[in-house]
Amino acid sequence: MNSYIYFKRKIKNTILVIVIFCAMALWFWYMLWASKIGRNTILMKSIPEFMSYITFGCIIGLVFAGCVTYQRPENKTPAHILETFLGGFCIGFVCILHCYDVCTYLLPGEIIRYESDYELTFPGPAIGKSSRCEAGLWIKDAHTTRWIQLCTNKSTLFKKQQYGMDAVWITARSNRLGSYIVDYQFINRQTSVTVPPFHNGVRKYNSVSLFSPISPD
Template sequence: NNHPENKYRKWFSTAITYLIAGGLCWYMLWASAISHYTVLQNTVPEWTTYFCTGITTGSLSFIYAFYIRTFNRTLKYLLNAFTGGFCLGFILSLNCYDVCVYLFPDKVISYESEYDVVFPGPSRGKYGHCEAGLWLK
């Protein structure tokens, strides 16, 4: 049972698992950094997309656990499979719209807004006011 092939296979599968987990963590950090500099329209259904993606991956995990496992088909096991799939899909779909905006910059929507220039500008604390300020209508 302690063949060298099994040992190398175990090391290889562990290394691949850690690489994938590290890549997913890097993606989530990168996507959240992008979202700080991205403004989306209010009409974008962000939370609906996140929950639908989570429900879809959770359902696929539930179906996989139901059909692949021949034993231990308890309700707790199936609900754990659904919950794990839901969390994975939900977390990985967060900021997907921000990433799309970043990756496809030619699809920028611009609009005109009305504004007034006021003198003096907003307060800068105890150091006075800015020279001028903008008030959006």
């Protein structure tokens, strides 16, 4: 009888460990996927992105601190409650990170195409804490009227960019939250084909700048 109870308890513990491991793996995969989506997403200026993250983190931190205080208030010092609050704040902040980017990517919108000036930087935007893209491509999104730096590399630039290409032809999916950059191509503005204006007739360009072709070295 004791061996049966022990075996049953062991099975339950094993299943619990597997469920926790799968949940952590899915969460880790989601964070990587959301981070990748965020690198190609630009939000509207009116979106309170950072304030939303701070607010949600504070709410989760207060919930954690309240639960700890309610369970055993006599054994909880202010320092321990503060540590619990900070732990909950970090968990909440990380969990909601890139939520606006994911919503911009998943929610329905419209496909828009437009020209934009560009600027190349070396190195490019940061990826994680210690690594950076080999090159960065700054473009101005017509829907949000904001600049975004895309991650690229010298090899891709060498294949796509040729001498005299002074603009970028952008394909983006846009909605009320912002724009997700689907694709881009370097073009020569003087020889590019004129297309009808996109949504609401908005088609505003900046001054033309010429860029030299990129060496693969």
